Amino acid sequence: xxxxxxxxxxxxxxxxxxxxxxxxxxxxxxxxxxxxxxxxxxxxxxxxxxxxxxxxxxxxxxxxxxxxxxxxxxxxxxxxxxxxxxxxxxxxxxxxxxxxxxxxxxxxxxxxxxxxxxxxxxxxxxxxxxxxxxxxxxxxxxxxxxxxxxxxxxxxxxxxxxxxxxxxxxxxxxxxxxxxxxxxxxxxxxxxxxxxxxxxxxxxxxxxxxxxxxxxxxxxxxxxxxxxxxxxxxxxxxxxxxxxxxxx
Ligand SMILES: Nc1nc2c(c(=O)[nH]1)N[C@H]1C(S)=C(S)[C@@H](COP(=O)(O)O)O[C@H]1N2
Ligand SMILES: [Mo]
Numbered sequence: 001x002x003x004x005x006x007x008x009x010x011x012x013x014x015x016x017x018x019x020x021x022x023x024x025x026x027x028x029x030x031x032x033x034x035x036x037x038x039x040x041x042x043x044x045x046x047x048x049x050x051x052x053x054x055x056x057x058x059x060x061x062x063x064x065x066x067x068x069x070x071x072x073x074x075x076x077x078x079x080x081x082x083x084x085x086x087x088x089x090x091x092x093x094x095x096x097x098x099x100x101x102x103x104x105x106x107x108x109x110x111x112x113x114x115x116x117x118x119x120x121x122x123x124x125x126x127x128x129x130x131x132x133x134x135x136x137x138x139x140x141x142x143x144x145x146x147x148x149x150x151x152x153x154x155x156x157x158x159x160x161x162x163x164x165x166x167x168x169x170x171x172x173x174x175x176x177x178x179x180x181x182x183x184x185x186x187x188x189x190x191x192x193x194x195x196x197x198x199x200x201x202x203x204x205x206x207x208x209x210x211x212x213x214x215x216x217x218x219x220x221x222x223x224x225x226x227x228x229x230x231x232x233x234x235x236x237x238x239x240x241x242x243x244x245x246x247x248x
Pocket of ligand 2: 068121122123124209210
């Protein structure tokens with residue numbers, strides 16, 4: 001495993017962000033930040049978070065990758081995009097970035113991409129192995145230029161849930177820059193179908209199914225999740241008390 005200096009710097013920042021609340025107490029701050037232990041501890045937790053998810057062989061791919069949650073957003077806006085073969089769809093990248101981006105599917109497809117055969121685990125008790133192809137999220141973030149205050153990426157989706165609220169999810173910078181975190185436009189060598197999140201979905205392979213946001217419309221870089229929707233970082237986190245960190 002290669003840990004770049006950049007990784008370490010990002011990692012340390014993200015780890016510190018998680019400690020903000022604790023560190024407000026002077027004694028705690030001193031214990032954390034003055035001790036040489038801190039660096040060791042940060043590095044160790046970083047190593048664990050940076051490990052790769054298991055990848056599988058082509059013959060292990062599930063015959064059917066079932067759909068779960070929304071299987072078609074069915075809104076007028078989404079239907080119009082679908083009818084046009086997603087030619088008018090754009091992925092917006094904004095928030096705490098130095099360059100806002102608006103990317104078409106063909107622009108995304110032209111970027112260097114990555115393929116991975118991984119297992120998706122849903123909390124409802126099923127799993128499926130699929131082969132994903134997509135652009136590393138890291139590539140997009142380097143293009144947009146994250147500002148120093150950015151701590152999380154929020155993924156805004158096209159589908160409305162039963163409650164009338166849109167689906168959304170979020171991850172921290174460690175997961176955002178993880179090599180297996182991709183924006184996938186193909187599943188099992190075919191363009192991503194509507195049931196599995198067309199035209200683009202997140203794959204964040206060290207986490208459970210509900211973090212794998214489908215029907216992506218916008219990625220927003222933020223310094224805090226408190227002011228996004230219900231404030232807990234995702235639709236199911238807001239509405240069903242799912243853990244924000246769903247690492248596996
Ligand atoms: N936009 C959106 N993303 C979503 C969901 C959803 O309902 N809407 N469901 C989540 C859940 S719980 C799971 S298990 C996976 C299912 O992905 P699949 O439909 O490709 O199996 O998508 C996740 N991402
Ligand atoms: Mo799920």
